[in-house]
Amino acid sequence: MDDKFLALADTVKEGDIDKGVAEVEKLLAGGVKPVALFTECIEPTLNILGQQFSVLEIFLPELMIAADVVNAIQEVVEPILRESGEANISKGTAVIATVYGDLHDIGKNMVSLMMQVNGFKVYDMGVDVSPQALLAKSEEVDADLLCLSGLMMPSMPFMRETIELAKANPKLADMKIMVGGGPVTDQWASDNNADGYADDAMGAVKKGIELVA
Amino acid sequence: MNHRIRLFDVIERSLSGEVMSERDFDMKKIAIETQKMVKKYDINFKGDNFLMHDQGFLNRVWDAGIELLATTGVYSKDTGRVISYTEAEIRDLIKLAPKEAIYGADGDAVLEVSRTPDDTRLVTNMGGSVSVPMPNEYFVPCMMSYIQEPLVEMHCPTTNMEISNGMEIRTKSPLEIIAAWEEVKLFRYASSILGREGMAHHGIGISVSDIGQLATSFMMKKTDSHCIGIISELKVDNTILNKIAQTVMLDAQANPYANPIYGGLGGGVNGQLVLMTAEMIACSIIFLGTTVGTTPTHPNLFISTNKELMQITSIVFAAISTNSNIMTRLTQTMAGGPVTKTLLYEVIASTIAATKSGVSRLQGPRSATGAVTGACSGLEARLQGEVIRAAVGLTQEKAEEIIQKAYSMYVDDLKTQPYGKPFWEAYDVHSIKPSDEWQKMYEDVKNEAISWGLPL
Numbered sequence: 218m219d220d221k222f223l224a225l226a227d228t229v230k231e232g233d234i235d236k237g238v239a240e241v242e243k244l245l246a247g248g249v250k251p252v253a254l255f256t257e258c259i260e261p262t263l264n265i266l267g268q269q270f271s272v273l274e275i276f277l278p279e280l281m282i283a284a285d286v287v288n289a290i291q292e293v294v295e296p297i298l299r300e301s302g303e304a305n306i307s308k309g310t311a312v313i314a315t316v317y318g319d320l321h322d323i324g325k326n327m328v329s330l331m332m333q334v335n336g337f338k339v340y341d342m343g344v345d346v347s348p349q350a351l352l353a354k355s356e357e358v359d360a361d362l363l364c365l366s367g368l369m370m371p372s373m374p375f376m377r378e379t380i381e382l383a384k385a386n387p388k389l390a391d392m393k394i395m396v397g398g399g400p401v402t403d404q405w406a407s408d409n410n411a412d413g414y415a416d417d418a419m420g421a422v423k424k425g426i427e428l429v430a
Numbered sequence: 431m432n433h434r435i436r437l438f439d440v441i442e443r444s445l446s447g448e449v450m451s452e453r454d455f456d457m458k459k460i461a462i463e464t465q466k467m468v469k470k471y472d473i474n475f476k477g478d479n480f481l482m483h484d485q486g487f488l489n490r491v492w493d494a495g496i497e498l499l500a501t502t503g504v505y506s507k508d509t510g511r512v513i514s515y516t517e518a519e520i521r522d523l524i525k526l527a528p529k530e531a532i533y534g535a536d537g538d539a540v541l542e543v544s545r546t547p548d549d550t551r552l553v554t555n556m557g558g559s560v561s562v563p564m565p566n567e568y569f570v571p572c573m574m575s576y577i578q579e580p581l582v583e584m585h586c587p588t589t590n591m592e593i594s595n596g597m598e599i600r601t602k603s604p605l606e607i608i609a610a611w612e613e614v615k616l617f618r619y620a621s622s623i624l625g626r627e628g629m630a631h632h633g634i635g636i637s638v639s640d641i642g643q644l645a646t647s648f649m650m651k652k653t654d655s656h657c658i659g660i661i662s663e664l665k666v667d668n669t670i671l672n673k674i675a676q677t678v679m680l681d682a683q684a685n686p687y688a689n690p691i692y693g694g695l696g697g698g699v700n701g702q703l704v705l706m707t708a709e710m711i712a713c714s715i716i717f718l719g720t721t722v723g724t725t726p727t728h729p730n731l732f733i734s735t736n737k738e739l740m741q742i743t744s745i746v747f748a749a750i751s752t753n754s755n756i757m758t759r760l761t762q763t764m765a766g767g768p769v770t771k772t773l774l775y776e777v778i779a780s781t782i783a784a785t786k787s788g789v790s791r792l793q794g795p796r797s798a799t800g801a802v803t804g805a806c807s808g809l810e811a812r813l814q815g816e817v818i819r820a821a822v823g824l825t826q827e828k829a830e831e832i833i834q835k836a837y838s839m840y841v842d843d844l845k846t847q848p849y850g851k852p853f854w855e856a857y858d859v860h861s862i863k864p865s866d867e868w869q870k871m872y873e874d875v876k877n878e879a880i881s882w883g884l885p886l
Contacts (some may be wrong), residue, residue, distance in 0.1 A: 276697040278461035318601030323691040369638050370589045371601040399801040
């Protein structure tokens with residue numbers, strides 16, 4: 218990473234929103250292109266954090282504060298990007314939730330954060346979300362990816378139903394569906410017409426990128 | 431103060447507490463305050479030992495857990511408010527925790543007690559592999575494989591995959607109610623034909639929402655263990671309060687539990703020590719638990735038998751048991767499944783660690799991560815009961831030595847997770863006897879453990 222980006226990378230790692238935004242403004246004023254902020258600094262930094270989290274060298278709170286900084290930076294940079302017509306920095310739009318009848322949220326939250334810090338625009342609908350609500354949100358935000366988490370066997374029918382309804386909806390024809398959670402397996406995903414399966418947060422990011430590519 | 435009055439108090443606080451967003455509660459309360467307590471109380475665990483003998487450290491973990499709970503409270507997702515108690519209130523309420531309780535009835539009654547790490551009184555052996563999906567045709571035979579074991583004192587069934595007409599179970603639907611009815615009826619049937627009508631049922635494990643539990647509460651006995659999971663970390667909603675209200679109004683015994691996630695909001699080992707302690711205290715004083723449980727989970731391995739989680743649970747149980755009467759329960763989640771030596775070594779290590787840390791009840795073993803269809807059997811619960819009885823008389827030093835030995839036998843398998851064979855291959859499902867292969871493996875590992883000095 219170029220030395221001029223080191224201070225910005227530190228603000229992401231340390232979760233310092235004010236310093237992060239100030240550093241971005243300083244770099245922009247110095248002539249750095251907005252896209253370069255992401256491609257040359259934020260994405261590599263988040264990749265490192267993601268790798269560290271996947272082997273539990275850092276933990277969920279560190280990821281959460283990094284995500285807060287990145288979200289604040291995006292708010293500053295996105296209007297400039299839109300105005301300048303530079304490339305879209307988002308890897309895609311994802312809707313994520315734990316399916317109906319299931320209140321487990323931490324695994325889903327980990328995936329949600331990892332998706333965010335790796336460049337997805339994520340709409341996290343929380344837990345216990347009905348198939349109908351998931352599809353309505355996916356349509357509303359024109360989602361590229363729907364991520365479904367489930368840890369309870371009696372909630373699995375709702376995951377399958379969500380997939381069935383999404384696949385039958387022509388407005389969501391291009392949307393990919395990724396599933397995960399305790400009772401979910403690669404085989405279950407395949408048998409139930411999901412496009413992808415991941416068994417942990419880092420795997421979800423890799424599979425998500427692959428699916429929307 | 432009786433539980434009904436305390437319940438009204440909890441409900442009132444859930445309606446009048448500080449308003450806060452869930453995100454702020456997660457980040458500003460749980461994540462940040464946990465790390466503040468880690469620093470304030472100098473919770474800095476290092477080392478390879480599974481058992482903790484430094485009482486000063488245990489006391490700091492205990493005090494940090496109390497102060498964390500006083501700082502965070504419990505978040506009500508339905509009201510968007512925090513259910514708060516002062517530190518003085520928490521300390522007073524902890525004193526009301528029961529020292530003992532009877533689960534089950536008649537000849538199958540078991541007296542569960544508040545233990546200390548070197549207590550020679552036994553840990554209750556609640557056999558059963560909660561959450562393992564079980565095809566309907568094997569649901570009762572598998573249940574019987576646990577109930578028939580003399581050392582299994584309570585039972586928590588697996589998850590039946592279908593109701594009796596073959597329909598898949600759906601939560602929050604009439605099918606959940608029917609499934610819950612069938613679970614209780616089939617448990618009573620299985621325990622009856624095995625002559626153990628009085629055995630306590632822990633559940634209704636299958637009931638995800640409140641409707642299954644509420645619909646069947648009249649079928650549950652006061653001496654059953656009314657299982658109620660709270661939301662990680664330190665959260666609740668009205669479906670959970672509904673279950674608690676019903677249990678309290680029945681004068682039955684609530685068994686709330688929390689599922690702290692290693693690496694989650696509490697962070698690593700030191701944060702988890704404080705957060706898990708706070709959660710178990712919350713289960714006692716806010717969720718009115720007779721016995722309070724934890725089902726710690728590794729986010730990548732989905733087990734509780736890796737080194738860090740065993741160290742965390744051992745320290746937390748020791749901190750709680752040496753500072754209070756709170757009766758604790760551990761759900762042991764294993765990487766190995768039936769017909770693997772891995773599972774048996776995990777049972778030995780984890781059971782000794784918890785027993786020698788003052789736990790009151792062991793639930794499990796939850797074989798093969800608790801998520802593999804059919805992957806559990808009663809034989810591993812037999813071993814769990816045998817190890818409890820062998821472990822209580824061990825010195826802490828000898829216990830540590832055997833845990834280390836058993837751990838070394840399975841540590842390399844934690845990532846490969848040998849799921850072994852499903853129940854219907856591990857057992858003859860008609861005679862409900864272990865296969866020759868599984869029986870021999872069990873005897874071989876037992877003999878190995880005996881050679882290490884475990885008096886099985």
